Amino acid sequence: MHSTISRLIVVGDSIAEGLDDRWPDSEVYRGWADLVAGRLAQDQPELEYANLAVRGKRLDQIVDEQFHRALAARPDMIALFGGVNDLLQRGHQPVVIEARVDDAVARLTAGCPLVVVFTVGDVSRQTPMLRALRPRLAALNAAVRRAAAAHGALVVELEHLVGMNDLRYFGADRFHLSAAGHRRVAAEVLRAIGVEPDPRWSAPLDGAPVVPDWRSHLGWIRRQVVPTVTSRIRNVVVGRTPGDGFAAKRPVLARVSGSSTDLTPAA
Template identity: 40%
Template sequence: MNTAEQPRTDGFRRYVALGDSQTEGLGDGDDVGGLRGWADRLAEHLAAVNPSLQYANLAVRGRVAGQVLAEQLGPALDLRPDLASVVAGVNDLLRPRFDADRTVRELEEMFAALTAAGAHVVTLTVPDIGRIAPVARPVRHRVFALNARIRVAAARHGVTVADTAVHAVATDPRLWSADRLHASPLGHERIAAAAAYALRLPGSDDTWARPLPPQELPGRGQAAAAELRWAAGFLGPWLLRRLYGRSSGDGRTAKRPRLMPLDAGPGSPEETGLRTGV
């Protein structure tokens, strides 16, 4: 945790989440029944401290850091949050021409603007994706470079870092969904708990960092079959989108673009009114 500036523990009132698919909640629910995700779960922690919490989630899947900066920072500032989460960069490091310095400059611009506007900012580090998806091992050095720069940029602006990357449990397969890019429900739960602990919210603790019980490892044949299924089901479609210049977020907008009480989710009168202009 970055301790340059201690956040308040008397309750945040207005929380706005910026980011990509992880913050949108992919892997925790679905587009039919609704996505939950770590930011929604963190909002639940916050609401336990301050039941009057208002929460907005501007994250959209597929966005690189520059797109989060261009599309979400302005609307976030308009909402005048006293807490904001900024999490992006994974989509950048998976691109062929990744530039860690540029990516973190874009993140730092958001850190600076939000803290200057009076918000406390929290961010995350990226787990070693080479341990989660073996095919990603060639880009492990990018993860380490990105995390090191995030920590430095956060320190400059008093941003709280939930440094999940330094804990071995962060790469436990049970914390990741079948696509190996998005956290599972348990993973989102642990990320939210890590952020709550980094923010020193009442009732939070470090149990999120503890390892899961041991499990039996698959045999060599089972592991190979799983790799083939993953490549056909997830890697292939991802590569095709990259080849044709498409994104999983094309045509999508934020799931929660306005500050609302936590229980005002999809289908609620408040949300219906926002989408219909009522």
Template identity: 35%
Template structure:
């Protein structure tokens, strides 16, 4: 389904499903928690249509199968009229990436949510190889997953926000130091993208605007990659080898539909 048809439908019950990006990692709320693009979008939606109730079921580290098993039933029970789903990246970065299983999980999630009558929104992914050169071998997987997401969105009538061709989404300025999560600027960009896709009053396509170039020398890049690998990549690999996840033992930050408080 093409985003932003030029008309706006009001929503009163918004539920967000996903992993760390939707939970809001990389966007501290100043009180020891995380804000994130879904919180930011909920604020935009509530400003346009006061009285919105919003739940966020996302938990960091969750793969698509876990989102299906842990979040889908709860989301349906909340009877939302708007749902966002950001899922698949935690599957894609695993060494034993099972594309078939991922597509099956996404197909079930999208189909189940669409059957409730809710508007469902999902996303393609930017090429993280442009943000973290050491992981460029994953780029072909990302492009293939994006093609799959386009196909599934078309089949189910899901609103697709296609961020892959938008250069700003792979710009270093919108990513946190770990290069795995968006920073506040990046979370704001995604919130504005969702508002644009749903044609909220006052929204626009400025999230697509190019960002300033950040030139660097070969030696600067090499040094930055070395620091990043030591500080973030190797610890992440170590956790995966031990079977640990950043989300182990954690629960959704906002499991119930509650008013949006600014």
């Protein structure tokens, strides 16, 4: 399957952009998409890759701001990671989310032969304060599966991925993936399209899983939740949305290094 992939484009939100996996000595985020592109370039040196994802974007914004450019480039593969930001909106409505998912997948599959979409894991497994999100996450995953089945997209299943409830796979905010988490996701994407990943990316982590106690939960609330909520309130007051002021890290198709671990950051 991968032998026909000469143009890869990734669209979506912060997980697709690569938060929280920075390149060494760089402010640029790497993430699963860069790793996938680097691995594909080992087999396909002519591979061109663009990443149009921008942190904070909802599905409707991703469609409006990223899809035209992505489809105009006539890629062989598009990967879409998005939808979680929609779940965090005030006045969230499952029927609206389902319509957005179906519309997004339908648009992509109409213009690209290989479209990859994702279910998402339950971020509340190790953080009881987030359990209210469970029904929303389940509804999003169900919508992704239905849209993929209806329109012929390929689903990368992260919802029940063994071990991904370990907090070492997540950054300090417990939402974004750590470097280890991005490598796990990259391995799953590659396997889904028939490419063997670096075996280290899905190897069990050394040591015991992190089991947070009440002190760590309180510290997480103080250092992560309160600033995030405060920022969201401030944005509402001034009429900003998350992602305003940020641009895609790799907006133009370009060749990548043939190393899965040394993909050159975008200029």
